[in-house]
Amino acid sequence: xxxxxxxxxxxxxxxxxxxxxxxxxxxxxxxxxxxxxxxxxxxxxxxxxxxxxxxxxxxxxxxxxxxxxxxxxxxxxxxxxxxxxxxxxxxxxxxxxxxxxxxxxxxxxxxxxxxxxxxxxxxxxxxxxxxxxxxxxxxxxxxxxxxxxxxxxxxxxxxxxxxxxxxxxxxxxxxxxxxxxxxxxxxxxxxxxxxxxxxxxxxxxxxxxxxxxxxxxxxxxxxxxxxxxxxxxxxxxxxxxxxxxxxxxxxxxxxxxxxxxxxxxxxxxxxxxxxxxxxxxxxxxxxxxxxx
Amino acid sequence: xxxxxxxxxxxxxxxxxxxxxxxxxxxxxxxxxxxxxxxxxxxxxxxxxxxxxxxxxxxxxxxxxxxxxxxxxxxxxxxxxxxxxxxxxxxxxxxxxxxxxxxxxxxxxxxxxxxxxxxxxxxxxxxxxxxxxxxxxxxxxxxxxxxxxxxxxxxxxxxxxxxxxxxxxxxxxxxxxxxxxxxxxxxxxxxxxxxxxxxxxxxxxxxxxxxxxxxxxxxxxxxxxxxxxxxxxxxxxxxxxxxxxx
Numbered sequence: 001x002x003x004x005x006x007x008x009x010x011x012x013x014x015x016x017x018x019x020x021x022x023x024x025x026x027x028x029x030x031x032x033x034x035x036x037x038x039x040x041x042x043x044x045x046x047x048x049x050x051x052x053x054x055x056x057x058x059x060x061x062x063x064x065x066x067x068x069x070x071x072x073x074x075x076x077x078x079x080x081x082x083x084x085x086x087x088x089x090x091x092x093x094x095x096x097x098x099x100x101x102x103x104x105x106x107x108x109x110x111x112x113x114x115x116x117x118x119x120x121x122x123x124x125x126x127x128x129x130x131x132x133x134x135x136x137x138x139x140x141x142x143x144x145x146x147x148x149x150x151x152x153x154x155x156x157x158x159x160x161x162x163x164x165x166x167x168x169x170x171x172x173x174x175x176x177x178x179x180x181x182x183x184x185x186x187x188x189x190x191x192x193x194x195x196x197x198x199x200x201x202x203x204x205x206x207x208x209x210x211x212x213x214x215x216x217x218x219x220x221x222x223x224x225x226x227x228x229x230x231x232x233x234x235x236x237x238x239x240x241x242x243x244x245x246x247x248x249x250x251x252x253x254x255x256x257x258x259x260x261x262x263x264x265x266x267x268x269x270x271x272x273x274x275x276x277x278x279x280x281x282x283x284x285x286x287x288x289x290x291x292x
Numbered sequence: 293x294x295x296x297x298x299x300x301x302x303x304x305x306x307x308x309x310x311x312x313x314x315x316x317x318x319x320x321x322x323x324x325x326x327x328x329x330x331x332x333x334x335x336x337x338x339x340x341x342x343x344x345x346x347x348x349x350x351x352x353x354x355x356x357x358x359x360x361x362x363x364x365x366x367x368x369x370x371x372x373x374x375x376x377x378x379x380x381x382x383x384x385x386x387x388x389x390x391x392x393x394x395x396x397x398x399x400x401x402x403x404x405x406x407x408x409x410x411x412x413x414x415x416x417x418x419x420x421x422x423x424x425x426x427x428x429x430x431x432x433x434x435x436x437x438x439x440x441x442x443x444x445x446x447x448x449x450x451x452x453x454x455x456x457x458x459x460x461x462x463x464x465x466x467x468x469x470x471x472x473x474x475x476x477x478x479x480x481x482x483x484x485x486x487x488x489x490x491x492x493x494x495x496x497x498x499x500x501x502x503x504x505x506x507x508x509x510x511x512x513x514x515x516x517x518x519x520x521x522x523x524x525x526x527x528x529x530x531x532x533x534x535x536x537x538x
Contacts, residue, residue, distance in 0.1 A: 051379050052378070052379070053375055053378055053379065053533060054533050055533060071382075071383055072381075074379060074380060074381040075381040077379070077380055079376060079377075079379040081372050081373055081375070081376035082375075084374065085371060085372025085373045085375075086373060087307070087373050089306070089310045089311070090303075094303075097299075098299060098303060099380065101295060101296050101299040102296060102380040102381050102382045103381065141376075146382075239496065280483050
């Protein structure tokens with residue numbers, strides 16, 4: 001298994017805040033790794049350190065066998081500008097050509113624009129595009145240099161459903177050709193749809209690492225959904241969410257919870273028990289850490 | 293000249309032209325100073341106006357290069373796009389050469405009007421071979437002040453760079469003895485001027501233009517300053533990191 005990226009015991013402090021606290025992470029070739037965590041968990045700091053934009057306070061990063069700040073390394077990675085930071089007066093085609101000029105074997109402009117459905121925007125100035133269009137251009141730029149590893153920080157924030165699906169297809173086709181991706185997202189659904197592996201961060205540390213199924217099962221959570229319950233105080237419930245007339249209880253032991261509900265004489269109808277989603281697992285993992 | 297250098301030059305030039313505020317300021321201020329404060333007083337004194345023109349040209353270069361690059365670089369470092377550029381391969385050299393070439397263009401815009409005014413409306417004159425030599429000397433001042441501008445851009449925030457620009461030029465010019473008659477230069481300025489980069493730059497151009505010799509001290513100090521500014525630029529570029537809290 002070829003390792004494209006290796007972070008070893010990374011720590012990064014800003015004054016008296018510790019943004020990264022002993023993070024070690026390997027990314028093998030051809031993997032889509034989804035990085036999850038609440039705001040301030042250290043995801044962007046980790047990406048900035050791994051792409052060489054920030055130096056770690058301690059620890060080391062190796063990208064494709066080299067220093068992330070070296071020339072040879074940077075020609076095999078792809079990065080996307082965060083937020084909408086494209087220079088306003090540049091036309092889309094100019095942006096692509098400009099980035100392409102940095103790489104030895106760039107993707108043909110027409111092909112790239114087509115792959116990300118940007119052909120109609122080629123002659124438009126970046127400042128005149130909608131936020132979602134700018135986002136798509138920014139993501140496309142990460143793929144210009146035929147990278148082996150792409151860092152995508154919140155790639156689909158602000159995109160509508162169609163644009164998001166189109167971008168997912170672009171990422172999947174890159175993955176199918178053997179490319180590796182480190183992806184952060186606010187949309188857990190996105191990570192669930194794309195990632196081979198999920199890493200959960202909180203407070204600058206990695207607190208869970210595994211396949212989507214493993215992360216889900218790691219927290220043996222079940223989601224018990226009831227209609228119109230009058231709930232007594234329950235002991236085995238991790239969280240309670242209500243929407244409209246349905247109430248969702250997350251629990252580690254569904255059997256015990258149902259028994260408790262029945263013996264306490266709570267009123268309810270329509271009981272449903274299912275495995276927790278990745279989002280439930282994520283909330284349970286980060287929530288549990290916060291209370292300790 | 294690599295194609296990447298040309299790419300950066302084209303992009304920087306296009307940006308400079310598309311948002312021309314800074315460009316117009318550095319192009320018009322020196323010639324304005326010349327028309328209103330120099331020509332009316334010594335316009336017909338051939339020796340004095342020739343020297344004054346050379347001095348103003350150097351001042352134009354100072355404003356053009358330092359003013360343009362310190363703010364341009366500081367702004368780039370604080371922008372999301374600037375962070376992105378740092379992740380691309382290619383290194384600092386094409387960017388620096390690109391900036392330098394654009395610097396030359398901005399400088400041309402700043403000094404051509406001065407030379408036109410001097411040639412058409414005053415008694416200033418110099419043989420063509422001397423003018424050519426002075427142009428060569430001017431290239432060195434362009435390099436000096438571009439490096440100063442780059443170093444400032446890498447070491448200062450955009451706000452600090454803007455403030456340094458609005459208050460920095462005059463002291464630098466005065467300390468270098470730029471706007472004094474030789475006879476009337478205060479003692480203290482006479483003492484410190486050789487150690488100030490503006491003096492070395494002015495002397496170099498004057499020597500090339502008039503053939504009068506000056507002491508070696510200011511020229512040696514100019515070489516020292518070039519080395520220092522280049523070192524600061526490279527150091528500033530290396531230590532630069534994103535300033536963003538997660």
